[in-house]
Amino acid sequence: MKNFWLLLAGGIAALVLLSNLGPLIGLAVSLAVLYFIxxxxxxxxxxxxxIVLGIVGVFVLLTAASNIPAIIGIVAAYVLFVVYKKWNNQKPTYKQDNDPFQNFEKQWSELNKN
Structure with missing residues (x-):
């Protein structure tokens, strides 16, 4: 059941990330231009x-600020990363009674008692 919830959260995060791909690219480009300015x-x-660079920098900063929905995409990317890490770090769930070596030990001890 835990895998189902991880799969559901990962799917939703992937859809949100893909829907915010445009603002993410716009934010990355405007921040790169702002850095060079x-x-x-x-x-x-x-x-x-x-003065010219300052005015252009303010316009580029406003362009970067208009891509605020990209923050939702960044959060979705982080959620997708966390789901991936949790999916890979899961330990297999099995009962100790199903371990063939323990069953063998139990049966051997029962045979020795008779």
Whole structure:
């Protein structure tokens, strides 16, 4: 039953991740552009170029902020990762009575008593 719930949670997380793939890509691209703008802003010595980079940086930051639904996609990716880890770390569930060696020991001790 636990596998069913893990499969259900993983399926829902995968669907949410796929539905938010566009905002995730948009967020990644806008953050990469913002990073390069910031690096150029720190490198330049020209006051005019710093103003231009600052204005462009604010517009790119607003573009990144408009991709807030990507946070839901990031959470879904994390849930999918957790489900994957739990699925692989499950221990097999079996009863001790079904172990053939223990049954053999029980039967051997019963034969020795007779």
């Amino acid at each position: 910031f690096k150029q802003f720190l490198k330049t010595d020209s006051f005019g170029w710093k």
